[in-house]
Amino acid sequence: MKIDISKELKELGIEQVNNGVCTGTVWKKTAGSPVESFSPSDGELIASVTQATAADYREVVKTAQEAFNVWRMIPAPKRGEVVRQIGLELRKYKEPLGKLVSYEMGKIYQEGLGEVQEMIDICDFAVGQSRQLYGSTMHSEREKHRMYDQYHPLGIVGVVSAFNFPVAVWAWNAMIALVAGDVVIWKPSSKVFLCAVAVHKIVANVLKENNVPEGVLNLVAAGSRELGDEFFSDKNLPLVSFTGSTKIGKKVGRLVGERLGKSILELGGNNAIIITPEADLEMALRAVVFGAVGTCGQRCTSTRRIIVHDSIFEDFKKRLINTYKNLPIGHALDQKTLVGPLVDKWAVETYQAAIEKVKEEGGKIMVGGEMLSGEGYESGCFVTPCIAEVENHFEIVQNETFAPLLYMIRYSDLEEAIRIHNDVPQGLSSAIFSRNMLETEKFLSHEGSDCGIANVNIGTSGAEIGGAFGGEKETGGGRESGSDAWKAYMRRQTNTINFSADLPLAQGIEFTL
Template sequence: MTRATSVAGDPAARAVELLSSMGVTMPAPGSLVARTPITGAALTTLTASSGADVDAAIGKAANAFRDWRTVPAPQRAAVVRRLGELLREHLHELGELATLEAGKIGAEARGEVQEMIDVCEFAVGLSRQLYGRTMASERPGHRLMETWHPLGVVGVLSAFNFPVAVWSWNTAIALVCGDTVVWKPSETTPLTALAGHALLRRAAVEVGADPEIHQLVQGAADVGERLVDDERVALLSATGSVRMGRTVGPRVAARFGRCLLELGGNNAAIVTASADLELTTRAVVFAAAGTAGQRCTTLRRVIAHTDVVAALGDRLCDAYHQLRVGDPLEDGVLVGPLINGRAYTSMQDALARALADGGELLCGGERVIVHGEESYYVRPAIVRMPAQTEVVREETFAPILYVLTYYDFDDAIALHNQVPQGLSSTVFTRDQREAERFLAADGSDCGIANVNIGTSGAEIGGAFGGEKQTGGGRESGSDSWKAYMRRATNTINYSTELPLAQGIEFSPVSS
């Protein structure tokens, strides 16, 4: 255990100041405690939504949907465009609030808000590109086409590690598609949710739209469960653990609702004998240690060729020793706190299991005391493993990087794919054949597969999501908008005849 310097002032007063600057009126105090992982202290308390509150919020969203769905998509985009402008105006304030509430360093927190701005721009452009298609009909005098229509109320369950960005991915797209939104954020980040909600409703009012198109409910898991089970919620988009997804998916399916799941990741990098080790080291360190290892896209496994594993391990440990762990409000800090004590315990348990399995701790893993015993800072850890044991196959939401070795590239791909998660992946190589093989059908089985870049930091233009236990959902870019709409196939007969498909003859009525 080591100690680090810190610069924490009064985070509770600062949080109120930041919220006020964004036009947020503090709600009445209650039992829901907003804490900062920077010190472990309470920022404020809020009143959790009751069952009746959730039911009313869903009802308001459903009522607003009746009119919102008929507004032309480019006009709906005006709300999202204005939201993006407000986010630009308050980028630093919302970013600092995310730092206070989620513990992110300033650069990453501001990057999260920039991501929100980017997805707003994407959604505004998308509002004029919700394309259907016209297909050739086999019947003369007929036109065959498909059209896309708003789906209904979209429920969004988001996690603490990206307290506003993931909400914006879903909400910006859902709104331009003509849906309304009910948002249930993580109970550990209620204040950033208040800010996001306030900015969106302000945007709606300023462009003359109904602010009831967006609703916010706050509380623990029981609040989210009401969204899961309510038949008025047409689509439930849930970001969280695999365990959560195992519960949510079947319950939504049981009522024939739609589900978009973004669950765990156990992301790996294959480092080949030809890899540029300097580039690889930079990419691995950010992907593995950024956000204190608390990203679904965090790099958790390195599968390195036997010829380079020792040199790579040395480079990584050298870089890890230079990582400054401490108060994320302090300049120069690169690794902030874990979200809470449970995360710290989970990390220490995983390290103990890895060492019991024959692993060798190369560096890190120890606790760093920054603001006393109520906050949890750790040095990112690197563990050399003799095999891909059960603890390596699991996702531990903390900065642990397991290093495995391979000799044959086919074995590396097999090792890469032998985990239940399938979110993000990468290969570091200067061999085009290896790069192309990794991206091929028998290569990486993940939803995101990269070459010579880390597993995290996805751009909003590409659809984000994964396979296997990651849930199969896709958010943000590409054609992910289709998840938020319903498709209709239309056949128009503009002739005076009534030919049937497949040439069927059926004419009981004489002319």
């Protein structure tokens, strides 16, 4: 199946060959090697992007530094007004941008639209946040002294986003950074450069109409060969927000840490759902299926493991297998499709290798795991989602496979279920399905889930932007988006004001000249 999106590409300003560097309203001619973007849905060439070089990047940094000196002094509510207008502009382009996200990345159309809606939602959130960059006042131990803390902009925020969320992760970071008074340099995944180009085309009009300095929002489209460690080691970037694998995240953390910079790391997940005998099984089924096969299992919050009580294990397995056998798999832009393709053929090879590893370790494949070919599947990126009965200690189960591979694990009591749940290196998202308050509260307690996100009667995937997003352990510990995540994008300062005629010292120290 082939779907023509030439109309949407034209509307988004995507040309056959696109430059990979933008400083807000100015596109720079780049000299790096070209990257061609092919749709995983039909294998068709969409367009290409000429990558930025290290020299291009250094020029962008200079422009961003100059812009920061101006942008930080604009009142936060006025910065919020610019973000509000960006949200309005994104609303105008929700349909074509959502379609491009689906076509270039492979997630189904509804998920593509949902991702753009996330951008819109974080704009709305950030507008309100622009009037709430609050500090606290403290009582001083010294007479006629006042103490308080306040937050100042950091500077240039480097944002590295992954292929699975080509536009939303940038927005989570960039919109909060903007209202905080920071400027942004975005380094997107080379698998989805066109989405990043489209976003900068969309926001350019807003920046121009508001006379936003060139260099506040910047794009540097470059793969690791063109621009690698230099980005993370650059002391001009006080904060780097990185979304990607745990393996690369550890390297990023080391490079940023060596220069004592700040990092927000959003890394791998090995997310589980505990399903108890007290669960609504139909509700749990819907949550598990979306969590496991949504975005073809390529979300950091995808459901990787389900931990099911012995008494309902066989019943739930039967329901799950029957559902999997009837999942519509196909072109991401086909409205009937529920499971689109994996992002590329390398992802398919990784998926197949993981399934072989499951078999080697003694796991049982219950359904799926095949590569699809023939009419409609010519791109070579389509697979059938797989369910395997395993034990939690298997090496393959302990590691994240970025594909629709779901593990079923038995348990006999809730303490065992929670122990199994927590017994993986990652700690991003988690859930329990139960109508028993004692079970759900235990799961949310200090002895329950060790993840950054813990849900009750909701799946692991699909977090709202109002809460801080992120996880613990090898997930990196970073937080983005809502709640008080804004504080990571600012530097904290404690201030003390003496409004007396004396100079008393803290702790009652006497120092007389």
